[in-house]
Amino acid sequence: MLRAGMIRRVAGGIYTYMPLGLRAVRKIEAIVREEMNRAGALELLMPAVQPAELWQESQRWTQYGPELLRLKDRHQRDFVIGPTHEEVVTDIARKEIKSYRQMPVTFYQIQTKFRDEIRPRFGVMRGREFIMKDAYSFDPDKAGLERSYQQMYEAYGRIFKRLGLVFRAVAADNGSIGGSGSHEFHVIADTGEDAIAYCPASDYAANVEAADALPLIEQRSEPQAALTKVATPDAEKCEKVAALLGVSLEHTVKSIVLAIDANVEVDASPLTPHGSGGSTPQIWLLLLRGDHTLNEVKLGKLPGATGYRLASEAEIIECFGARPGYLGPIGTPKPVKVFADRTVAKMSDFIVGANEAGFHLTGVNWGRDLPEPVVADLRNVVAGDPSPDGQGALAICRGIEVGHVFQLGTRYSQALGATYLDESGKAQPMVMGCYGIGISRILGAAIEQNFDARGIIWPEAMAPFEVVICPIGYERSEMVRMAAQGVYAKLLELGIDVILDDRGERPGVMFADWELIGVPHRLVISERGLKESQFEYQGRRDAQPTLVAVTAAPELISAKIRAAFEY
Amino acid sequence: MLRAGMIRRVAGGIYTYMPLGLRAVRKIEAIVREEMNRAGALELLMPAVQPAELWQESQRWTQYGPELLRLKDRHQRDFVIGPTHEEVVTDIARKEIKSYRQMPVTFYQIQTKFRDEIRPRFGVMRGREFIMKDAYSFDPDKAGLERSYQQMYEAYGRIFKRLGLVFRAVAADNGSIGGSGSHEFHVIADTGEDAIAYCPASDYAANVEAADALPLIEQRSEPQAALTKVATPDAEKCEKVAALLGVSLEHTVKSIVLAIDANVEVDASPLTPHGSGGSTPQIWLLLLRGDHTLNEVKLGKLPGATGYRLASEAEIIECFGARPGYLGPIGTPKPVKVFADRTVAKMSDFIVGANEAGFHLTGVNWGRDLPEPVVADLRNVVAGDPSPDGQGALAICRGIEVGHVFQLGTRYSQALGATYLDESGKAQPMVMGCYGIGISRILGAAIEQNFDARGIIWPEAMAPFEVVICPIGYERSEMVRMAAQGVYAKLLELGIDVILDDRGERPGVMFADWELIGVPHRLVISERGLKESQFEYQGRRDAQPTLVAVTAAPELISAKIRAAFEY
Known part of the structure; x- marks a missing residue:
């Protein structure tokens, strides 16, 4: 964007939007505004x-960290530069909304915000000053919130579709704000910060941290092999064990040992022989298939897992009688609580450590060789896993979060006393949702999704211009000048956002500039072409130009642009 | 605006624009943007x-006072919240503009700014956070600046005309910024803070402080009367002298005595017998016609007037031998420097104090009784004065400043080193102009110009809605509901910005609400009217409603709105 002259840096994470960049911003804003209005939201400006x-x-x-820019006015009164507007909008709602009859209502604004990021980066994607659309819904109850949320969810889908972006609505972990439903909208791009699991055959998508990992085995098979202790010298990793024994990694099970300190423990499960001793930690053994990885978000949600940590080597040796690398659930000197991932729980004839250095057990079977485990979803999904909605296999991609819809509940209405009178005349806290779109972030995300070695490739809906006319010899040739001005006027007339490059630059410079800027359609006008009554058309993604009759060019381009806007 | 629900106060001078208020803001912005683009200015966002x-x-x-909101980020680096953007835009220009070939260029933005006013007041008219359009032109030389300035001046005229406001472009005093040409655009309103002298027969307008006061007498008449000392006991004011002597106030001349302290004095005029003594102040006598008032801005511009002050009574008695109330230019014990206002200099047979308590001189004539004075424009213009452009008589009105165009020159380009290479390859500072419009201020000014006891009367161009449909019995009567929805759809189809009040309120409440809000056209639909196939139309300024045939109503309203937009 800097090279293309769309933005200029003023300070770290603070940019000026130059004319070309601002044109893209305004087009995004217009689409967002239309869809917010269509969804019945009311625009205001806080x-x-x-x-x-x-x-x-x-x-x-x-509660807010140093991202909140605090300041004092000339009277030494404290203010902030708003990174978000829950407080202000809730203050408006508590003054404006008195009765259930005034709801549902959703307010939105498009506004410049400030978040004092410690390390602003990725240009406008994680700037300090940024443009955001934020919306806030107010409903009398949870059912109303769900309807308002659904409307915003659908509006967001329309917005990103209209913008011409490949995106996914991703079920998100709620984090710390404490609501009960939340989706992130991600623009898919290889450089994205977030890993997303999605089902190409359906709408299912979730952050990898949040995606359900189903068991990969439908039905546990009957045991076929006998429990056997085998020597596995220097094979502390499942990969080495599998290679040594000549089996696939999918037959091995890895052991992860956790310690749950008693003073943090809040769960009092009957399954816990340890933990009663005050400071003695409870030891948990997690079993995952050799090729899977632990998901700490899921682990953190297990009852009793609060305050878990990896066990120390001393704790492991005390419980298992062996050092890490050869651990397993069978024959531990002290009892441990065993959690098996859903897939491990369906395995048979599998391989675990023998709790003796240099040895593993093969032909291990649940029920026969050891008790049935506690079963839990413990692992990260991988590509090829079944989609939780049963519609096919999951794929993994990377995404850039550009929108977030969130069921806030009564967090702010209770804190600020934003109540209404219900049908029986009783005061109730309003039930809120909040909905954000990073307008300036979309610019960056769209480019991360659409670029090549020559520069940006804008989707038509947010391109600074839809078409550029590049006349060769503009200053020299009357014929070229007339043709360029003629087709420019004609395209304008057709409602097309067109620019005529009248700088008189050489073709190479002109083409390179506009390819860097990323205008999706280009029309080249030359004397040579005009002699054959032809222009040269090239789409930004086309490998080669196409010759097009002068008279047919406006309609051809118009048709291409109309097609791009069909959604 | 508060009562009409257009804004809500968040803190002193800080408001939320509610949906109705924001609609008006957006309409103003759209017109400003169109005219800026038409004038060839490029929009960016700093x-x-x-x-x-x-x-x-x-x-x-x-240099900037506490209005500049200063703050520190999390790294303790200093920042400001911009009240204006000369620095940022000059920084952009010095990086982008290298050659005279890249000019002229004018950048503009529409943006929220902050000025930490000590006493924010008049709602959005003098808020702390406000929306502004600011533009900055860059030219290679003064002649270019004047062309850019003229283009902005004309664009401003079109903007305020299109907004439907009665306004004046007023020649302004440059103040302290130090440029060489400046106009303020004022919306005319009785409550305005500024007094404006204008010529109803031409475009001439100026702040009263800046308006040229021409002599009210074309040619000095020959003396008719003899110089005579007359007793005027208890007549220390011109009004009393005139009454006592039975002449009009226009025959009297008032004396104002100034002291110019020597240490502040920079002018070394040969006319100054005093002032050489180091600390002895120079004494000036200003002569104005009895019915005129001193203009201190003009006084301040007299050569040598730097650091003037009113003379003390002791200084007056020392120079004039008399106390204030009976002073005059004739027979002072010590020499004083006499300045006559342009009108006084043309008077004959006039009356001044005799420098003796209880006495005045009548029949005073220049040349005969005292030497010719230094002539200067010293007074404020009054209604009826000849317009300086010779096109008629001046009128005085009050105005609210909503725009300002200003020839900045090289103040910022020199300070920030914003230079370009001229045709001979030499580095030159860019010559700048700056041009502001207070978008949010226009709202307040428009209301100050257009209101009555019932509320706001919006000009069509910035009305939150152009038409309101008020159905009586909307919830009760199917017939009314159908008709209301039908005419609503029809007006929308005609491109009219219409709202249908479907709240089901009683007519009195409905009418009062919309008159307060100020929607310019109202259509009332009732069962009674429908039985006669009639709606009731009323313009916001109309005393009475008019009956209009149901079928004719949309076209009638459309015609009225089209007429309002003709400019």
Whole structure:
């Protein structure tokens, strides 16, 4: 974007949008605004500078980190530059909304926000000053919130579709804000920060951290092999064991040993022989198939897992009688709580450590050789896993988060006392949702998804211009000048966003500039072509130009652009 | 605006624009944007948060008062929230513009700014956070600047005309910024802060402080009366002298005595017998016609007037031998420097104090009774004065400043080193102009110009809605509902910005709400009217409603709105 002259850096994470960049921003804004209005949301504009009092009421004055830019006015009163507007909008709602009859209502704004990132990076993708569309819904109850949420969810889908982006709505982990439903909208791009599991055959998508990992074995087979202790010298990893024994990695099971410190433990399960001794930690053994990896988000949600840590080598030796690399669930000197991943729980004739250095056990079978385990979803999904919606196999891709819809609940309405009178005249807290789109971030994400070695390839909907006319010899040739101005006027007339490059640059410079800028359609006008009554058309993704009759060119381009806007 | 629900206060001088208010803002912005683009200006968007370094380069980091909101980011680096963008845009220009071939160029933006007013007041008219259009032109020389300035001046005229406002472009005093040409655009309103002198027969307008006061007498008459000392007991004011002597106030001349302290005096005029004594002040006597008032801005511009002050009573008695109330230019014990206003200099047979308590001189004539004075424009213009452009008589009105165009020159380009290479390859500072429009201020000014006891009367161009449909019995009557929805759809189809009040309120409440909000056209639909196939139309300024045939209503309203947009 810097090279293409779309933005200029003013300070770290702070940019000026130059004319070309701003044109793209405005096109994105217009689509977002149309779809918000269509969804019945009301546009307003809240201030960037907000009084600290509101943030004190919500407790975020102290909870929010140094990303919150705090400042004092000339009277030494505290203010913030808003990174988000839950407080201000809830203040508006508590003053404006008195009765259930005034809901549902959704307010939105498109506004410049500020978040004092410690390390701003990726240009406009993680800047400090950025443009955001934020919306807030107010409903009398949870059912209303779900309807409002659904409307915004659908509007977001229309927005990203209209913008011409490949995207996924991803079920998201709620994090710490504490609502009950949340989706992130990701633009798919190899350079994305987030890994996303999705089903190409359906709408299913989730952050890899949040995606359900189904068992890869439908039905556990009957034991075929006898339990056998085999020597596996220097084979502390499943890969080495499998290679040594000449079996596939899918027959091995890895052991991960956790310690749950008693003072953090809040769960009092009857299955826990340890933990009663006060400071003695409880030891957990997690079993995953050799080719799988542990998902710590899922682990953290297991009852009783609060405050888990990896066990120390001393703790492991005390419990298992062996050092890491040869551990397993069978014959531990002290009892441990065993959790098997869903897939491991369906395995038979598998291989685990023998709790003796240099040895593993093969032909291990649940029920026969060891008790049935506690079964849990413990692993990260991998490509090829069945989709949780049963519609096919999962694929993994990377994405850039550009939107987020979130069921807030009553977090802010309770803190700020935003109540309404219900049908029986009783005061109730409003039930809120919040919905964000990073307008300036979309610019960066669209480019990460659409570029080549020559530069940006804008989707038509947000291209600074849809068409560029490149006349060769503009200053020299009257014929070229007339033709260029003629087709320019004709395209304008057809409602096409066209620019005529009248700088008189050499063709190479002109073409390189516009390919870098990423205008999706190009029409080249030359004397040579005009002698044959032809222009040269080239789409930004086309390998070669196409000759097109002068008279047919406007309609050809118009048709291509109309096609790009069909959704 | 608060009562009409257009804005909500968040903190002192900080407001949320509610949906109705924001609609008006967006309409103003759209017109401003169209006219800026038409004038060839390029839109960009600079950041609100600006690094202190740029303000240090321009020296305004120290020169700007506490209106400049300063803050530190998490790394303790200094920033400001921009009240204006000369520094940022000059930084852009010095990086982008290398050659005279790249000029002229004018950049503009529409953006939220912040000025930490000590006493924010008048709602959005003098808020702290406000929306502004600011533009900056860059030219290679003064002649170019004047062309760019003229283009912006004309664009501003079109903008305010299209907005439907009565306005004046007023020649302004440059103040302290130090350019050489400047106009303010004022919306005319009785409550305006500024007094404006204008010529109803021409385009001439100027701040009263800046308006040229021409002599009210074309040719000095020959003396008719003899110089006579008359007793005027208790007549220290011209009004009393005129009454006592039975002449009009226009025959009297008032004396104002100034002291110019020597240490501040920079002018070394041969006319100054005083002032050589180091600390002895020079005494000036200003003569104005009895019915005129002193203009201190003009006084301040007299050569040598730097550091003037009113003379003390002791200084007056020492120079004039009399106390204030009976002073005059004739027979002073010590010499004083006499300045006559242009009108006084043309008077004959006039009356001044005799420098003796209780006495005045009548029949005073220049040349005969005292030497010719230094002549200067010293007074404020009054209604009826000849317009300086010779096109008629001046009128005085009050105005609200909503726009300002300003020839900056090289103030910022020199400070920030924004140079270009001229045709001979020599580095030259760019010559700048700056051009502001207070978008949010226009809202307030439009209302100050257009209101009555019932509320706002919006000009069509910025009305939140052009038409409101008020159905009586909307929830009760199928017939009314059908008709309301039908005419609503028809008006939308005609491209009219219409709202249907479907709240089901009583007529009185409905009418009062929409009159307060100020929608310019109203269509009332009732069962009674429908039985006669009639709607009731009322313009916001109409005293009475008019009956209109159901079938004719859409076209009638459309015609009225088209007429309002003709300019």
